[in-house]
Amino acid sequence: MRRFTKIVSTTSIIAVAITGLGLASTVNAAGTGKSDIEKGKEIAFSRKKGNCLACHNIKGGKLAGNIAPPLVAMQQRFPDKAKLRAQIFDSTVANPNSIMPPFGRHKIISDKEIDLVAEFIYQL
Amino acid sequence: MKPSKIKNAVLAVTAIGILGGVVSNAVATTPEEDLQNFREYFYKKFPGVPLSEYANGVYGIDQKSRETWEAIEEFPPYEIAIENGEELFNTPFANGKTYASCFKNGGIGIRQNFPFYSKKDKQVKTLEQVINECRTKNGEKPLKWKKGKIAAISAYMAYTSRGKAMHVKTPTTPDEIKWYERGRKHFYAKRGQLNMSCANCHQDNAGNHIRADILSPALGHVTHFPVYRAKWGSLGTLHRRYGGCNKQVRSLPLAAQSDEYKALEYFHSYMSNGIEVNGPGSRK
Numbered sequence: 095m096r097r098f099t100k101i102v103s104t105t106s107i108i109a110v111a112i113t114g115l116g117l118a119s120t121v122n123a124a125g126t127g128k129s130d131i132e133k134g135k136e137i138a139f140s141r142k143k144g145n146c147l148a149c150h151n152i153k154g155g156k157l158a159g160n161i162a163p164p165l166v167a168m169q170q171r172f173p174d175k176a177k178l179r180a181q182i183f184d185s186t187v188a189n190p191n192s193i194m195p196p197f198g199r200h201k202i203i204s205d206k207e208i209d210l211v212a213e214f215i216y217q218l
Numbered sequence: 219m220k221p222s223k224i225k226n227a228v229l230a231v232t233a234i235g236i237l238g239g240v241v242s243n244a245v246a247t248t249p250e251e252d253l254q255n256f257r258e259y260f261y262k263k264f265p266g267v268p269l270s271e272y273a274n275g276v277y278g279i280d281q282k283s284r285e286t287w288e289a290i291e292e293f294p295p296y297e298i299a300i301e302n303g304e305e306l307f308n309t310p311f312a313n314g315k316t317y318a319s320c321f322k323n324g325g326i327g328i329r330q331n332f333p334f335y336s337k338k339d340k341q342v343k344t345l346e347q348v349i350n351e352c353r354t355k356n357g358e359k360p361l362k363w364k365k366g367k368i369a370a371i372s373a374y375m376a377y378t379s380r381g382k383a384m385h386v387k388t389p390t391t392p393d394e395i396k397w398y399e400r401g402r403k404h405f406y407a408k409r410g411q412l413n414m415s416c417a418n419c420h421q422d423n424a425g426n427h428i429r430a431d432i433l434s435p436a437l438g439h440v441t442h443f444p445v446y447r448a449k450w451g452s453l454g455t456l457h458r459r460y461g462g463c464n465k466q467v468r469s470l471p472l473a474a475q476s477d478e479y480k481a482l483e484y485f486h487s488y489m490s491n492g493i494e495v496n497g498p499g500s501r502k
Binding site: 147148149157158159160161186191193195196200201202 | 411412413414418419422423426427428429430
């Protein structure tokens with residue numbers, strides 16, 4: 095498990111470097127540095143939080159559903175990160191009958207958590 | 219007022235709550251038209267799947283999971299419950315009467331006619347409700363709604379009705395339409411913190427995977443209830459399942475046999491008219 099975390103953090107550091115987002119890493123209680131992208135990934139993958147994998151295929155996720163488009167090449171589809179965040183905040187603005195939960199409007203996850211998820215999704 | 223007029227009025231009010239469901243909510247439709255549209259929606263989605271196959275839920279549309287299910291059905295986990303239900307059904311109450319006295323045809327082969335609108339009591343009645351009314355009328359205590367004895371009796375009654383096509387009378391009177399529309403509204407309305415309607419999962423996304431689960435089409439949903447679920451380790455009624463699906467979207471489940479669930483069952487069952495009863499069934 096520790097190993098796994100290490101690998102993940104190495105890859106995401108690279109990702110950060112490449113996309114040049116320059117997100118500040120914070121240090122958790124265990125002393126391991128975790129980038130915002132990693133935190134966003136955890137929230138997105140957690141069944142109790144985003145559970146995005148229930149519907150979307152996302153790189154690195156297991157047992158993904160196929161209800162929704164796979165989340166790939168996000169910067170091409172959402173050049174403006176704010177629009178991506180808005181889709182996660184309230185999917186029903188774009189499609190009132192969307193099955194996608196309005197994560198922000200219904201306070202399923204917090205505003206801060208949505209920011210983190212958006213950071214993670216944006217670099218996919 | 220003509221039923222169609224009333225339906226228009228009801229729709230105008232509910233349209234605000236039902237956002238763009240797939241079956242045209244904007245135009246008022248009769249129950250018959252709804253049924254036609256409902257079937258056609260699934261025929262289009264699953265070309266080649268005949269109406270009769272919708273009795274089998276997810277297994278009617280997915281060959282891979284069907285094989286596992288067919289193996290389970292060779293030694294059905296609900297068999298004991300049917301025997302149990304038969305015994306309960308035939309055991310006289312303290313006053314000497316039996317359940318048979320409360321139903322047409324002695325309760326045999328009649329599952330397909332439920333739920334029905336009772337003119338006398340001005341409400342929709344489900345099979346489980348009439349089972350319990352039969353008990354109280356005969357001086358017995360009502361059974362708990364969602365599992366156990368009531369599910370066993372209901373399973374036995376379904377079993378005696380296997381092969382009979384669902385036959386819920388078409389709602390026509392204003393009060394029937396009112397109950398029907400309430401159920402229809404529940405089916406298409408978004409609810410819960412996750413903001414999903416029954417239709418979002420069991421119509422719009424039938425056949426798709428939500429995580430590893432394949433979503434069953436709502437067409438034919440009711441035919442095999444009560445159902446033995448491996449997850450429950452026992453038999454459960456349709457309203458038990460409704461509660462579970464409400465909880466999944468983080469909505470408070472309503473009481474079994476509440477008017478809201480009875481209305482939902484009324485709509486849901488009418489939509490399955492013409493499909494054979496094959497209850498009890500077994501599911502994951």
